Amino acid sequence: MSTEAPAAGRIVLLTASHRVAPGLLSWPAWQTLHAADRVVCADEAHPQLPYLREAGITVEHTALTAEELVDACAGSTSRAGGAGAEGPGEGRTIVVLPSGEGDRALTDGLARLAGSGRVQMPDLELLPGSYDLPGARLLDLVQVMDRIRRECPWSSQQTHEGLAKYGIEEAYELVEAIEDGDRDELREELGDVLLQVVFHAAIAQEDEAEPFSIDDVAGTIVEKLIHRHPHVFGDATAETPEEVREHWLRTKAIEKQRDSVTDGIPLGQPGLALAAKLASRVRTAGLEVPLPAGEGIGYALLALAVRAEANGEDPEAALRAAARAYRDAVRAAEGQE
Structure with missing residues (x-):
């Protein structure tokens, strides 16, 4: 490394979300790329490279x-044989495209040099x-579920029918978290319910006769929500x-x-909820419908529910x-014994 005191320059680590399509970069990112003296990338299969080439940006x-x-x-000659004038020169801007896993060795090395106090460091910027x-994290969930469905011995054998009981259990656990007022538990249980949806969709897309995917599920509910909210997406009005x-x-x-107002009501739900x-x-x-007459606790509970x-x-x-x-009260009584 040169013993003279050159202008330090600037290192820009340009990151991009893998959940966003390659090439969709921010305007500051494009500006920095076009203005940089060098753009380097160790990963020849980096997803951004084709789009940078189309934009006329040379990547080493x-x-x-x-x-x-x-x-x-x-501005001194790179040990890797890169371009640059011998000895001190004007500081240069170099943009680094890290791999999807990040370049830990590089970032650790820069941190070590900066902490040594013996090197005039360039400006370091994470852009x-x-x-x-x-x-966007929903995309991660879909990808993880697809891999589990392929590779996990248990998950790969599951069916809609076999998973049905878990959907009921998770729904009840979600209700319990809501009633307990536990925010951490609520977040976890919402995730468990969401998992059931993604799991069933992964199974459904393998059906040979009538396959559908998680995108079809989402598309269906989006269409339904828009259609049933004309006061939001249409010309109808609703004030209350x-x-x-x-x-x-x-x-x-x-x-x-x-044909009936009772159509579509699941009879398998708990009795009070059904009533x-x-x-x-x-x-x-x-409608004016009198309650059915009858003896016993069932009819009494029906009247109470109504x-x-x-x-x-x-x-x-x-x-x-x-x-x-x-x-x-039972626990309190047990504690007194």
């Missing part, structure tokens, strides 16, 4: 060490060329939550072309809250 395929990079920025868009609900139910009825859902459909439709729904209460949630209180 070379793996410079930290010392070589500092020398090259100062993000692109940022993750909201929801009640008007929104009327829009939703009216649109849904047209889509499904159902409340039936009562909600009847009330929304403006009354709770009419009062804007969720009987299932109310019973769970009461059961939690009962559980706490």
Whole structure:
């Protein structure tokens, strides 16, 4: 390394999100690339390279060490044989395109030189060329799930039918996290529910007769949301939550072309939730339907559920809250023994 004090120059580590299509770089990134004295990249298969070539940017395929990079920025001859005038010169800007895994040896070497105090260091800059868009990590989830589906002995054998019970379990665990008010648990349980969706979609795309992918799932729900929110995406108006609900139910009825307000209500859900859902459909439709007469706890619970729904209460949630209180009382009693 030169013993004289050359102008230090500038090293720019240009990163880009692998979740954004190659070539979609920020304007500051393109400006820096065009103005740089050299652009270097050790990875000949770097996804950005074809787009940089199209933009007229020359990229050198070379793996410079930290010392070589500092020398090259100062304008002295690179130990790797790169261009540059002998001895001190004007500081130069060199852009480095790290590999997808990062260039740990290079960054550690630069940190070591900077900490030594014996080397006049160039300016070091980390320039993000692109940022993750909201929801970009969902792409990671899909990729991870696809690999697990291919390579995991257990996951590769799963079917929609075999996973059904886990969907129910995860939904209940999500409800419990919400009721507990535990934010960390809520985030984790939302992830577990999301996993069920991605897992089922991975299985569905392998079906020979009627395959569909996670993109088809997302596309379907996007179309449904837009169609059922004409007050957001169309010319309709809705000033209150009640008007929104009327829009939703009216649109849904047209889509499904159902013969009864009870169509589409899953009978396998918990009893109180089922009773409340039936009562909600009847009330929304403006029907006058007397409760069936009968003896026993079932009819009494039905009446209670219908009354709770009419009062804007969720009987299932109310019973769970009461059961939690009962559980706490049991634990308290156990502690006194």
